[in-house]
Amino acid sequence: xxxxxxxxxxxxxxxxxxxxxxxxxxxxxxxxxxxxxxxxxxxxxxxxxxxxxxxxxxxxxxxxxxxxxxxxxxxxxxxxxxxxxxxxxxxxxxxxxxxxxxxxxxxxxxxxxxxxxxxxxxxxxxxxxxxxxxxxxxxxxxxxxxxxxxxxxxxxxxxxxxxxxxxxxxxxxxxxxxxxxxxxxxxxxxxxxxxxxxxxxxxxxxxxxxxxxxxxxxxxxxxxxxxxxxxxxxxxxxxxxxxxxxxxxxxxxxxxxxxxxxxxxxxxxxxxxxxxxxxxxxxxxxxxxxxxxxxxxxxxxxxxxxxxxxxxxxxxxxxxxxxxxxxxxxxxxxxxxxxxxxxxxxxxxxxxxxxxxxxxxxxxxxxxxxxxxxxxxxx
Amino acid sequence: xxxxxxxxxxxxxxxxxxxxxxxxxxxxxxxxxxxxxxxxxxxxxxxxxxxxxxxxxxxxxxxxxxxxxxxxxxxxxxxxxxxxxxxxxxxxxxxxxxxxxxxxxxxxxxxxxxxxxxxxxxxxxxxxxxxxxxxxxxxxxxx
Amino acid sequence: xxxxxxxxxxxxxxxxxxxxxxxxxxxxxxxxxxxxxxxxxxxxxxxxxxxxxxxxxxxxxxxxxxxxxxxxxxxxxxxxxxxxxxxxxxxxxxxxxxxxxxxxxxxxxxxxxxxxxxxxxxxxxxxxxxxxxxxxxxxxxxxxxxxxxxxxxxxxxxxxxxxxxxxxxxxxxxxxxxxxxxxxxxxxxxxxxxxxxxxxxxxxxxxxxxxxxxxxxxxxxxxxxxxxxxxxxxxxxxxxxxxxxxxxxxxxxxxxxxxxxxxxxxxxxxxxxxxxxxxxxxxxxxxxxxxxxxxxxxxxxxxxxxxxxxxxxxxxxxxxxxxxxxxxxxxxxxxxxxxxxxxxxxxxxxxxxxxxxxxxxxxxxxxxx
Numbered sequence: 001x002x003x004x005x006x007x008x009x010x011x012x013x014x015x016x017x018x019x020x021x022x023x024x025x026x027x028x029x030x031x032x033x034x035x036x037x038x039x040x041x042x043x044x045x046x047x048x049x050x051x052x053x054x055x056x057x058x059x060x061x062x063x064x065x066x067x068x069x070x071x072x073x074x075x076x077x078x079x080x081x082x083x084x085x086x087x088x089x090x091x092x093x094x095x096x097x098x099x100x101x102x103x104x105x106x107x108x109x110x111x112x113x114x115x116x117x118x119x120x121x122x123x124x125x126x127x128x129x130x131x132x133x134x135x136x137x138x139x140x141x142x143x144x145x146x147x148x149x150x151x152x153x154x155x156x157x158x159x160x161x162x163x164x165x166x167x168x169x170x171x172x173x174x175x176x177x178x179x180x181x182x183x184x185x186x187x188x189x190x191x192x193x194x195x196x197x198x199x200x201x202x203x204x205x206x207x208x209x210x211x212x213x214x215x216x217x218x219x220x221x222x223x224x225x226x227x228x229x230x231x232x233x234x235x236x237x238x239x240x241x242x243x244x245x246x247x248x249x250x251x252x253x254x255x256x257x258x259x260x261x262x263x264x265x266x267x268x269x270x271x272x273x274x275x276x277x278x279x280x281x282x283x284x285x286x287x288x289x290x291x292x293x294x295x296x297x298x299x300x301x302x303x304x305x306x307x308x309x310x311x312x313x314x315x316x317x318x319x320x321x322x323x324x325x326x327x328x329x330x331x332x333x334x335x336x337x338x339x340x341x342x343x344x345x346x347x348x349x350x351x352x353x354x355x356x357x358x359x360x361x362x363x364x365x366x367x368x369x370x371x372x373x374x375x376x377x378x379x
Numbered sequence: 380x381x382x383x384x385x386x387x388x389x390x391x392x393x394x395x396x397x398x399x400x401x402x403x404x405x406x407x408x409x410x411x412x413x414x415x416x417x418x419x420x421x422x423x424x425x426x427x428x429x430x431x432x433x434x435x436x437x438x439x440x441x442x443x444x445x446x447x448x449x450x451x452x453x454x455x456x457x458x459x460x461x462x463x464x465x466x467x468x469x470x471x472x473x474x475x476x477x478x479x480x481x482x483x484x485x486x487x488x489x490x491x492x493x494x495x496x497x498x499x500x501x502x503x504x505x506x507x508x509x510x511x512x513x514x515x516x517x518x519x520x521x522x
Numbered sequence: 523x524x525x526x527x528x529x530x531x532x533x534x535x536x537x538x539x540x541x542x543x544x545x546x547x548x549x550x551x552x553x554x555x556x557x558x559x560x561x562x563x564x565x566x567x568x569x570x571x572x573x574x575x576x577x578x579x580x581x582x583x584x585x586x587x588x589x590x591x592x593x594x595x596x597x598x599x600x601x602x603x604x605x606x607x608x609x610x611x612x613x614x615x616x617x618x619x620x621x622x623x624x625x626x627x628x629x630x631x632x633x634x635x636x637x638x639x640x641x642x643x644x645x646x647x648x649x650x651x652x653x654x655x656x657x658x659x660x661x662x663x664x665x666x667x668x669x670x671x672x673x674x675x676x677x678x679x680x681x682x683x684x685x686x687x688x689x690x691x692x693x694x695x696x697x698x699x700x701x702x703x704x705x706x707x708x709x710x711x712x713x714x715x716x717x718x719x720x721x722x723x724x725x726x727x728x729x730x731x732x733x734x735x736x737x738x739x740x741x742x743x744x745x746x747x748x749x750x751x752x753x754x755x756x757x758x759x760x761x762x763x764x765x766x767x768x769x770x771x772x773x774x775x776x777x778x779x780x781x782x783x784x785x786x787x788x789x790x791x792x793x794x795x796x797x798x799x800x801x802x803x804x805x806x807x808x809x810x811x812x813x814x815x816x817x818x819x820x821x822x823x824x825x826x827x828x829x830x831x832x833x834x835x836x837x838x839x840x841x842x843x844x845x846x847x848x849x850x851x852x853x854x855x856x857x858x859x860x861x862x863x864x865x866x867x868x869x870x871x872x873x874x875x876x877x878x879x880x881x882x883x884x885x886x887x888x889x890x891x
Contacts, residue, residue: 040806042814047521047768048761052845054768056520057802060810063520075771075845076815084797084815091799093806138769138845253564254649256587258842260775272787283600287569288552288607295572298559299593327773327844331650430827431789438820440808451883461881468886469860469878473827476856478757486889516760520811521768522819 012180012192012213013202021189025069025098025126025179028191032096033061037204038122039093042081044071051141052134055081057095069098072148074131077323078103079266083116090119096201097121100128102167102321104175105354106266109317112361115269122197123175127182127220130160130167134326163322163335166234168227171220174354177201183219190216235340242337248304251337254330255303261324261334262306267314274313275306311341316362317353318342388416388508390443391436392501395425397455398490399447405494406501413501416508417445424448426459430470433484437474440517443483443508445500450488460488480511524730525715527691529705529723536705536723537581537610537636537693542573543721544608550634550717551605554590554597556583563652567593569607581610581636582695584661584674585653586643589781589838591618595628602629608717610636612643613686614836617869618781620688621832624876627784634717636707637689639696639735641665642678646841668697668738670745677837677850680746682739685730687870690714697734750855753848763819766852769845770818776839776849782829789828790821826856831877832868833857 017024032038045056045067053071055078058064078099085095099107104125110116129152136159137144147159157165164170171182176198180190190213193199202209242251259276262268274280280302291297318338325335346353348371349362394400400421406413422428425448433444446467454460467486475481485507487500516522529536544550557568558578565585570576590611597603611619616637622628641664644653664671670679686692691714694706708730709715756766774791777783789795797805797816805812830853837850861868864877 045811047764049765049768052769054521055814056811057806057814058811059806063811075769081814085802086799088796088798091803093799093803134771134845250560250562253560253562253566254587256566256646256779256842258775258779260773260778260842260844263773263775263778264771264844271791276786278786281596281599283604284597284602285604287597288571288605291552291569291571296557296568296570296575299554299567299569300588300596327771327775329646329775329842329844331647431824434823434827435820438823458881461883462878464886464889465864465878465881468863468889469831470827471889472860472863473823473830473856476757476859477823478759478762480759488890518809519760519764520809521764521813522760522816 010192010194010213011209012190012211012216013207013209014184014188014211015191017187017189021181022069023065024189026064026067029067029096029098030061030064031205032201033064035204037094037201038096040095041067042078042085042095042097043067043069044098046071051138057085059093069126070129070152072132072145073134073137074100074103074321074323074326075134077106077264077266077321079106079110079116082107082121083110083266083269086117086121087115090117092120094120095122096124098124098126099175100131101125101169101172101174102128102319102354103266105169105172105319106317106321108174108354108357109267109319110269111357113267113269113317122177122201124177124179125173125175126179128164128167128170129155130157130164130170131322132159133161161322161325161335162333163320163325163339166227166231167320168224168231169320170227171223172355174356180213180216180220182223183215183217192216231343234336235343238336238340252303252307252332255307255332256330257300257303257306258329259306260327260329262310264323264327265314266319266321266323267317268310275302275309280305311338315342315345316349316351318346319353386509386513388442388505388513389418389440390416390445390504390508391441392417392419392445392447393422393425393428393432394419395427395448395455395460396421396423398449398453399425399487399497401491402447402489402493402497405492406497409494411494411498413498414505416442416505417501424454424456424459425463426456426466428463428466430466433470437479437483437514438516438522440514441483442511442514443485443504445485445487445504447487447489447497447500450490453490480514482507482511483514523727525709526726526728527707527709527718527721527723528726529707530703531705532703533693533695533698533701533705534582536707538576538579540705540707540718540721541579541581541608541610542576544634544717545571545573545576547720549606550608552607553579554594554607554609554611555579555581556585556610565649569597582638582693584641584643584658585646585649586612586615586836586838587646587649588779589618589836590615591620591622591781591834592779594619594633595622595781595784598628598631598633602631603633606632606634608634608636612640613637613684613689614640614681614834615781616686616689617683617834618836620869620872621782621834621876622784623872625784630872634691634713635686635689636691636693637686638693639686640678640681640684641696642671642674642681642684644673645675648673662701665695666697666699666701668734668741670741675837675840675850676749676848677835677840677854680742680749680851680854681835682742682746683835683867684738684742685735687867688872691718692730694730696738697731749851753851753855763823767819767822767847769847770822771845772815772818772821773844774821775842775844777825779838779842780829781834781836781838782832783825790817790824795820826853829853830857830860831864831866833861834868
């Protein structure tokens with residue numbers, strides 16, 4: 001992945017946009033298929049009804065003209081799509097997967113969790129403007145599309161998912177190739193290779209990588225810093241709102257335990273979730289005793305156990321994509337809370353979910369001498 | 380060549396081991412002609428056919444699905460085909476209510492000695508499917 | 523003729539007093555009912571064992587956060603209730619529980635069932651900002667006048683099974699203009715009569731007002747026809763289905779909240795439904811492209827074939843769907859169509875076998891052309 005190229009020597013290629021960005025990207029993929037570099041492309045497409053976008057694995061290159069690389073919503077987290085294709089093996093097809101940075105990062109986490117095989121997959125990401133909450137899009141798809149296009153033009157993300165608005169990794173390069181829209185001159189964008197695999201693709205396309213990408217680097221860095229400040233502030237406010245048990249319970253009070261958040265989460269891959277298993281199914285006497293000890297219990301109990309338990313299970317790999325919040329039928333700010341906790345837990349181990357395949361999962365590695373400050377002083 | 384002449388239907392046929400598969404065999408050994416559109420799949424009993432098999436076949440693009448078993452009352456396992464009948468009736472209703480072409484699904488009782496009937500059912504059903512044309516689910520990317 | 527326990531209290535007060543009576547006399551050890559669970563006014567089902575907690579109970583609140591049938595199944599999954607409890611549930615929730623009991627996913631023992639003639643519920647999304655006094659008043663006004671409120675769950679608007687079949691006690695709500703003055707509890711079973719014995723109140727003997735019920739049922743029937751026709755117009759072939767279900771993100775929320783879906787490992791989440799690389803390759807060869815993850819229609823239609831026969835039309839699936847697919851109407855419509863073929867009403871009678879596990883030797887001869 002990206003660790004094989006030194007950041008300082010990084011160059012890119014400037015691609016000219018003839019009609020618009022979307023068509024240029026689609027054309028790029030068409031060329032790769034014509035040259036046999038890829039056998040199929042995983043890319044978003046609008047559904048026939050026009051009211052949503054889904055990932056489609058395209059083998060027929062003539063269909064690429066209808067692909068929507070910059071889709072306004074994230075109906076299914078891209079990492080789930082890549083995992084669906086490769087969980088049972090790498091297959092014969094060489095596939096390019098066009099994903100947002102958080103989807104690329106989740107793909108890397110899933111690879112570490114042995115739910116994805118990247119052997120025949122080339123990961124291509126792009127500067128992400130964010131995605132709209134899916135319910136906003138569905139309400140009025142035509143209007144929403146216009147809002148989205150304007151948002152990109154004006155670099156205004158107020159219509160995007162709450163966690164998108166405070167995302168400082170929207171241009172993070174974690175895959176093999178990255179399309180840099182920010183900082184590029186008018187009617188151009190950058191293609192930046194970040195691995196040997198990515199370099200090879202460009203070389204096979206006869207695209208020379210010799211252009212300076214400083215304008216992209218400085219623009220994206222500035223944006224990331226701005227977002228980091230915004231993120232810190234948002235998390236500080238969120239902590240006040242949800243910290244302490246009563247506030248936490250209030251935030252999740254309307255949770256109906258549907259577990260939608262868990263099922264749309266790319267990191268939650270367990271076939272039978274612990275919180276759906278026999279472990280949480282108790283005989284009536286247990287429930288009655290619990291009720292008697294408190295006077296009454298919510299039924300089914302253990303909503304908070306599910307929420308906090310899920311945090312302990314996936315927080316270290318959480319990429320703050322926000323799919324959970326989109327799927328919550330009760331409009332609970334799940335992603336905002338989980339994302340805040342994820343930042344803090346990952347920081348404990350100096351870990352950044354999806355940054356690199358070479359970073360071991362924090363709970364699968366250890367140093368003999370570390371985290372002394374967590375221990376009691378025995379004197 | 381017109382489209383119709385080119386259309387070679389693919390009809391999945393679930394045949395129970397004891398009656399209808401034997402009947403199909405008999406049609407073969409008796410040199411009775413029946414279309415190559417019939418693709419047999421042997422099951423031990425017609426009640427082994429989960430409605431999901433039929434649904435998967437339909438959505439997978441099969442132009443027709445035939446389920447054939449022993450005549451009611453003659454099931455090798457006593458009751459299997461009674462359940463088959465109920466499940467098939469339910470599935471056909473669902474397919475019909477969804478606006479799909481329920482005529483692409485057919486249930487037939489064919490005993491081991493009914494080679495003729497098997498051939499007739501195959502010929503009739505293939506004709507019917509030819510009339511209906513190709514199953515549009517075959518090429519849909521968004522199923 | 524049925525015995526009625528009539529309390530000279532508002533129905534809300536009356537039922538709470540009755541529940542308190544049951545708890546205080548030790549006739550039950552626990553009460554299942556909707557309850558305010560915090561100062562914000564959020565509502566959830568609760569298991570109440572102390573009468574102090576009863577003050578926050580809201581038995582007939584127009585909300586169904588979860589289908590109570592599913593909850594009762596969880597309560598009795600590992601064995602019947604060890605102590606007597608009373609459950610205040612809506613008719614469809616009771617029917618769902620009966621369907622689950624038929625599938626050995628629960629037990630009716632030791633549970634006293636209180637239900638009501640049901641005016642429907644609001645969609646769960648309405649509680650996100652709290653249900654206002656105005657909305658509550660509008661709801662009860664419609665119930666008293668036996669009218670159909672237009673912003674209820676679609677499944678409720680067209681529901682003709684609003685009179686519970688197997689409740690021990692039915693509280694009269696729909697068309698009961700004196701809800702603020704009287705609480706009328708029909709004691710349908712000897713069990714109901716036993717539990718109500720010694721409760722302070724008038725015992726009358728009369729029938730439930732059939733004329734009133736029939737009139738309301740006709741209204742609901744007309745609404746149902748209207749809603750079903752709207753859905754019907756969209757069901758035209760594969761293309762129509764792809765349009766209706768195209769937005770589905772495969773979250774399977776509908777399955778998880780559905781009371782009838784109880785499988786530990788759903789077929790559509792099992793290895794059976796996974797594509798391996800060769801599946802993708804062959805699909806791509808034929809179609810040129812395939813949606814990922816695949817099998818959206820297969821899941822929806824497959825689930826329909828699995829649960830349609832027992833669908834009670836509660837509408838929880840609608841509420842949980844993140845992309846607003848009109849699931850409850852589709853499943854209710856096709857579910858009823860299948861049920862009608864066998865003259866089957868799910869949850870009406872626990873001794874009536876599910877149609878697919880029984881048969882007649884002579885039937886449906888027309889299916890074999």
